[in-house]
Amino acid sequence: MSSVKTPAAPTAVPMLDVTRENKRLQGQIDAAMAEVTKSGAFVHGPACAKFEEAMAKYCGTEHAVGCASGSDALLLSLLALGVGPGDEVIVPSFTFFATASAVWRIGAKPVFADIRPDTFNLDPADVMYKLTTATKAIIPVHLFGQCAQMDEIGQIVTAARGIPIIEDACQAIGAEYQGRRAGSMGTTGAFSFYPTKNLGGFGDGGLITTGDGDLAGKLRVLRDHGQQPRYYHHFVGLNSRLDTIQAAVLNVKLPKLADWAASRARHAERYETEFAQRGLSEVVVAPPVADGCHHVWNQYTVRIMEGRRDALQKYLADRKIGSAIYYPVPLHLQKCFAALGCEQGSLPVTEQACGEVLSLPVYPEMTAAEQEVVVDAIADFCHGRGRAAA
Numbered sequence: 001m002s003s004v005k006t007p008a009a010p011t012a013v014p015m016l017d018v019t020r021e022n023k024r025l026q027g028q029i030d031a032a033m034a035e036v037t038k039s040g041a042f043v044h045g046p047a048c049a050k051f052e053e054a055m056a057k058y059c060g061t062e063h064a065v066g067c068a069s070g071s072d073a074l075l076l077s078l079l080a081l082g083v084g085p086g087d088e089v090i091v092p093s094f095t096f097f098a099t100a101s102a103v104w105r106i107g108a109k110p111v112f113a114d115i116r117p118d119t120f121n122l123d124p125a126d127v128m129y130k131l132t133t134a135t136k137a138i139i140p141v142h143l144f145g146q147c148a149q150m151d152e153i154g155q156i157v158t159a160a161r162g163i164p165i166i167e168d169a170c171q172a173i174g175a176e177y178q179g180r181r182a183g184s185m186g187t188t189g190a191f192s193f194y195p196t197k198n199l200g201g202f203g204d205g206g207l208i209t210t211g212d213g214d215l216a217g218k219l220r221v222l223r224d225h226g227q228q229p230r231y232y233h234h235f236v237g238l239n240s241r242l243d244t245i246q247a248a249v250l251n252v253k254l255p256k257l258a259d260w261a262a263s264r265a266r267h268a269e270r271y272e273t274e275f276a277q278r279g280l281s282e283v284v285v286a287p288p289v290a291d292g293c294h295h296v297w298n299q300y301t302v303r304i305m306e307g308r309r310d311a312l313q314k315y316l317a318d319r320k321i322g323s324a325i326y327y328p329v330p331l332h333l334q335k336c337f338a339a340l341g342c343e344q345g346s347l348p349v350t351e352q353a354c355g356e357v358l359s360l361p362v363y364p365e366m367t368a369a370e371q372e373v374v375v376d377a378i379a380d381f382c383h384g385r386g387r388a389a390a
């Protein structure tokens, strides 16, 4: 046997570890789930109404309607607003697939607008440019946890005969713009409780916020096959429910959300400070928080300059440090949307972002030691120190 000691294995840092937050709430969650199990009210049980009420209050809206996913929240919003074949809906291309697929799915045409290079959110000037007489809705996405420029987008809409705005707030629960919460500024707001979101359930879940009582009523009917009462169908709706068991879990978690967002913000601040202090700012561009915005950091997404993004991601992966690329291919260049005829180069800011972004671990329970491991590795990479990991 060799007496040479093997060096300590590098600390692995996951991109996300949902078990940490769930473990801390295990007792409460188990009790809430057991109550549902015992009651047998698996669909639209009391926990659902309680959660809808709590979410309306949290988001600062009159109404909240639970549904099966964030994707369905977008789809139901479009259906309730009567968007359909022949209509255009302006969406960003730099977003999760569901923002555009919801539009496509109902037979309308997604019209892609470019983003701001700093915030990665819709560029109001390009929205204005893409507006036509066929535009029936705009879907600004509050990407990575920061709100889009809702004032400017709102002004465009006012000038354009009050076109409805559907906020895609799936990554931005609790985020604020000029003191208003995500989901309270548009005609509707779409939320997701997929486990990787800031408020994550034990599977899929979604919700729609709105200040419009008639629209809320229509959404409630639409999510239940368009029937009211049962077996009397007014619309061809969906089967899209928020399970009682999910609502029970989410009721336990919602009160913790502000604390978790504060932890995420602390991590974000520390990343920015460290990148600056270690002289990494030329390679690693930290995400700015726009004026009047309260960012909830669903993702901490930097730009890696000098064409070194993919090399850095591999360097981190070799050291068992998680990172992710949201998103590698813009939606306007996806194969499934080829029929739209969008060309490479048509959305230059979006396309550049896809080649430069890298999201780093920012989950609330990440320890200072873990964050140090991430920053050390990035510094070693940038300064050309640290050869291949053992």
Ligand SMILES: *Cc1c(COP(=O)(O)O)cnc(C)c1O
Binding pocket: 068, 069, 070, 071, 072, 095, 096, 098, 099, 141, 168, 170, 171, 191, 192, 193, 194, 204, 205, 206
């Ligand atoms: C997650 C997400 C969705 C879809 O939510 P699901 O609950 O996964 O269907 C839609 N838009 C954005 C921006 C998202 O991040």
